[in-house]
Amino acid sequence: GEDVEQSLFLSVREGDSSVINCTYTDSSSTYLYWYKQEPGAGLQLLTYIFSNMDMKQDQRLTVLLNKKDKHLSLRIADTQTGDSAIYFCAERASGGSYIPTFGRGTSLIVHP
Amino acid sequence: EPEVTQTPSHQVTQMGQEVILRCVPISNHLYFYWYRQILGQKVEFLVSFYNNEISEKSEIFDDQFSVERPDGSNFTLKIRSTKLEDSAMYFCASSEATQNYEQYFGPGTRLTVT
Numbered sequence: 464g465e466d467v468e469q470s471l472f473l474s475v476r477e478g479d480s481s482v483i484n485c486t487y488t489d490s491s492s493t494y495l496y497w498y499k500q501e502p503g504a505g506l507q508l509l510t511y512i513f514s515n516m517d518m519k520q521d522q523r524l525t526v527l528l529n530k531k532d533k534h535l536s537l538r539i540a541d542t543q544t545g546d547s548a549i550y551f552c553a554e555r556a557s558g559g560s561y562i563p564t565f566g567r568g569t570s571l572i573v574h575p
Numbered sequence: 576e577p578e579v580t581q582t583p584s585h586q587v588t589q590m591g592q593e594v595i596l597r598c599v600p601i602s603n604h605l606y607f608y609w610y611r612q613i614l615g616q617k618v619e620f621l622v623s624f625y626n627n628e629i630s631e632k633s634e635i636f637d638d639q640f641s642v643e644r645p646d647g648s649n650f651t652l653k654i655r656s657t658k659l660e661d662s663a664m665y666f667c668a669s670s671e672a673t674q675n676y677e678q679y680f681g682p683g684t685r686l687t688v689t
Binding site for chain 2 (some may be wrong): 467471498503504505506507508551553560561562563564565566567568
């Protein structure tokens with residue numbers, strides 16, 4: 464079945480760039496997502512990319528997709544303390560089930 | 576901004592007891608979901624619900640689990656006889672439709688079975 468893997472922790476200094484990585488196994492993945500979960504809140508869709516794209520930029524966020532290696536990354540430029548959260552990678556294929564497959568989440572800790 | 580709410584935020588129950596986790600989806604949404612995340616593990620899909628019936632469920636969603644939309648606003652997950660391994664964070668989500676529509680998640684209910 465589908466599998467999504469990501470590292471559990473990332474610690475960065477405020478102002479630096481953060482890069483959160485994710486790998487997935489389903490070659491039919493069409494939609495790849497990044498969700499953010501702040502303490503006490505639900506998962507919030509941060510950004511997503513279609514599999515026919517290599518890159519998507521949205522303000523401080525850059526998503527890179529290497530479809531050949533099934534590797535997805537989220538880069539946060541100028542990381543702020545408010546970016547401290549858990550970031551979940553998720554994927555789903557087109558057609559059939561519309562349910563995304565999630566990873567475990569990467570806990571991003573931003574320190575001054 | 577409309578949001579999905581869940582109650583309670585934390586539920587402690589004894590093994591073998593029944594629990595009901597409650598969710599209020601966003602009012603104009605038609606699709607509802609339950610997910611769970613056991614501590615340190617992945618967010619796992621349990622069930623989706625549309626038009627008053629289950630549209631999809633995972634192998635985790637066995638006979639111990641049931642869902643209901645008892646009125647026009649609430650969406651509930653019932654665990655009939657809780658086991659220690661049911662201890663997890665349970666997330667409710669809702670969406671306007673399915674394909675290409677964002678799922679909005681609630682803050683979760685932490686269920687602790689002792």
